[in-house]
Amino acid sequence: MMDVRDFVVSQENGVKGLVDYLTLTTLPSPYIQPPQERLTSDKILSSSSQIPVIDVSEWTDTDVAREICDAAAKLGLFQIVNHGIAPEDLKAMIAAAHGFFELSREERRMYWRGSSVSETAWLTTSFSSLKESALEWRDFLKFEYLPTQHDFAAMWPLVCKKQVIDHFKRIKPIAKNILNILINNLNSTIDESNEKNLMGTMRMNFNYYPECPEPNLAVGTGRHSDINTLTLLLQEDGVLNSLYARATEDGDKWIHVPPIPGAIVVNIGDVLQILSNDRYRSVEHCVAVNKLCSRVSIPVFCGPVHDSVIEPLPKVLEKNDEMTRYRKIVYSDYLKGFFGRPHDGKKTIESLKL
Ligand SMILES: O=C(O)CCC(=O)C(=O)O
């Protein structure tokens, strides 16, 4: 019998390598999730109308600002349309991500984390594979955007390099517009001193979820909130029943986030929840996998630089005469907490609650 974990993780084949190598009819045991982690139909709310879809063609419109701030406060997740990125460009991104995962196993492996040919792009599988009792059915290639550093993308895979750089450039002003709206609503502004805390880093994933023989027993990405400020995510059109958001903080009910052609999903991360002293909510989400088709998703994560000190904005506390709800922390320590354990809901932010 083959050691699946060893083949996927240690031998750097990824789960994509596994499905290409074997004809699987059952889910290999390292991927079998305990029942409480499976997204069974009784946990899924029937209507998807609860995910706001916001037309952002007029960024300065006060109604747009209000809708964005409301959605950030209630669910912590919404979709935007008419954001200015052409549908063809979004389709080209999805195709570029598939292009990478369709490269040969050897070509993909050149980017494996720890020995990647690029310092700013690396491939890995699952999330925290050494610590997880059950693996996630996902490989991902991560890109770090360092436009001030000459040749940061020199070694990126040619099959997607241009598209990834273009996507970072197109997403950045959209992220800034949304952050501006959210921060203005907290009686603050984005200026030179805090821009680094809000969007001093930008990273992108190509998440790849291969077809899965027993999707009901597996997860693609386990329950988590993103830890950064804001994530702008591109979903693959037509692949339904993948991304789910937790409906309320305390219940085990999940809302489907449907792919809408041309739309971008926006979700609030832990850092914005902390900066706003809980006015905005980082949303817990997870990803289910499919039996018959693979899926890619492309999140762009805007976040603080690593030495930022994360704590509620003074203006928020002053204006409302309230106490901070969080212990302050340097962002690099926050990252260590998150990446040091398997995906586990909102455990990282909860560990800072006073
Ligand atoms: O695949 C998705 O739709 C979401 C992935 C995700 O949550 C993440 O990469 O943080």
Ligand SMILES: [Fe+2]
């Ligand atoms: Fe996420």
